Amino acid sequence: PEGVNQQSDVNLIDVITPSYISPLLNNPEIASALFPHLPSDINRTPEELREVVQSPQFAQALQSLSIALQSGQLGPLLTQLGLDPSAGSGVEAFLRAIQEQVSRQQRNNPE
Amino acid sequence: MADAGDWCLIESDPGVFTELIKKFNVGGIQVEEVWSLDSQTMEELKHVFQAWQPVHGLIFLFKWQGINGSSGSHPDADLSIDDTVYFAKQVINNACATQAILSILLNCPSIDLGPDLQQFKEFTKEFDPYYKGLAITNSELLRSVHNSFSRSDPFIIDSSESSSTEKEDIFHFISYVPVHGALYELDGLSNGPVNLGPCTDDDWLEKVRPVIQERMARYASAEIRFNLLALIKNREDVYRTRLETDISLEEREELLHKIELENIKFKRYERENSLRKHNFIPLIYNIIRVLAQRGELDARIEHAKKEVAKRRK
Structure with a gap:
């Protein structure tokens, strides 16, 4: 139904799908950049990483972060990630702010 | 931030419940999910129970989404304080997993409670059901073990606000346990323990089956899992x-x-529990960064928009 929820925001679950992410994890550079963010008792291998992004617990985390972003309650977290507070006005705004942050860093440190 | 009174919502999962009990320092107990709940498989259920003998108690959980409903308090709730049954009122909602487990542990003399729960039981045994519930809520050990299952996200979603975006799941639990020759239904929202009639340790599972079936039939029309x-x-x-x-x-x-x-299953529990407790935000953020660096993020946003539109149809 329209009217209740006019602005259509995206859900992180549709952005980071296991089928899209899995092949990327074969890239050793990508995998090793993500290893530090795994739970400490999980082995640092692409296979384990793949299992984590396929787990229901990871899906749940994507879901609750999406909800939190939509509710606009994430000011302190955004600051921690070095993002502008305006990035907290929804999932798309959050994604665009990370894109902007990455592009800026790439311009400042061209490889 | 969490103040002293906060209990997190945790999953009703056998791996979670098994670890909770272990962390209460109660030895030798595990929790298994009973799969066959349909009436046509009640016969199978009998065999499952036989293989598990002795079953210390059952926890019947139901969960529905949407408007607040009453738990449907049992009309026969026994209001008189019964010394033989340990009954605690449910004082706060999210403590329900722990409360359901305690309803069984504290009523089962054959379980070795370990030092902490033994002391808790001794300390609270003279309390009335409301104060027992309050004592559970205020126990530092119980709360900290229970809350160790909260995800370590650096944010807490206020349920009153999030309810506008997503309906909260509402859980309720009822424990069934044989105590001193009678089958009891223990529902923390009820006024007291409900005596469902005499039973022995051998036949109580026979006697509880129709009770659970009746419960299920009562909620069959509502959207309840x-x-x-x-x-x-x-x-x-x-x-x-x-x-x-x-x-x-x-x-x-x-x-x-x-x-x-069993060892394989417990390894899986351990892994799932570690994922449950993990803060995934740094991983999610860094995956998004990878997509941005590869110039694929815009396309992913467009893809996600299409998915949202699809679901709206």
């Missing part, structure tokens, strides 16, 4: 005790195989 969990003896302990007896080579091999399967 059921879950039935059983508190049983640690399977590996049971198998190892059996291994020490004079048994055939065939049975020995079968038992060793079962022990191996």
Whole structure:
């Protein structure tokens, strides 16, 4: 139904799908950049990483972060990630702010 | 931030419940999910229960989404304080997993409660049901173990605000346990323990089946999901005790195989619990960065928009 929820925001679950992410994890550079963010008792291998992004617990985390972003309650977290507070006005705004942050860093440190 | 009174919402999952009990320092207990709940498989259920003997108690959970509904308090709730049954009122909602477990543990003399729960039981035994519930809520050990299952996200979603975006799941639990020759229904939202009639340790599961079936039938029209969990003896302990007896080579091999399967299951529980407690935001953020660096993020946003549109149709 329209009217209740006019602005259509995206859900992180549709952005980071296991089928899209899995092949990327074969890239050793990508995998090793993500290893530090795994739970400490999980082995640092692409296979384990793949299992984590396929787990229901990871899906749940994507879901609750999406909800939190939509509710606009994430000011302190955004600051921690070095993002502008305006990035907290929804999932798309959050994604665009990370894109902007990455592009800026790439311009400042061209490889 | 969490103040002293906060209890997190945790999943009603056998792996979670098993670890909770272990962390209360209660030994030798595990929780299994009872799969067959449909009426046509009640006969199968009988066999499952037989294989698990002794079953210390059952936790019947239901969960529905949407408007607040009453739990449907049992009309026969026994208001008189019954010394033989440990009954605690449910004082706050999210403590329900822990409360359901305690309803069984504290009513089962054959379970070794360990020092902490033994002391808790002694300390609270004279309390009335409301104060027992309050004591559970205020116990530092119980709360900290329970809350160790909260995800370590650096944010807490205020449920009153998030309800506008996503309906909160509402859980309720009822425990069934045989106490001193009678079958009891313990519902923290009820006024007291409900005596469902005499039973023995051998036939109580027979007697509880129609009660649970009746419950399910009562909620059948509403949008409710059921879950039935059983508190049983640690399977590996049971198998190892059996291994020490004079048994055939065939049975020995079968038992060793079962022990191996138990070990695999417990490893899986451990892994799932570690994922449950993990803060995934840094991982998510860095995956998004990878997509941005590869110039693929815009396309992913467009893809996600299409998915949202699809679901709206």
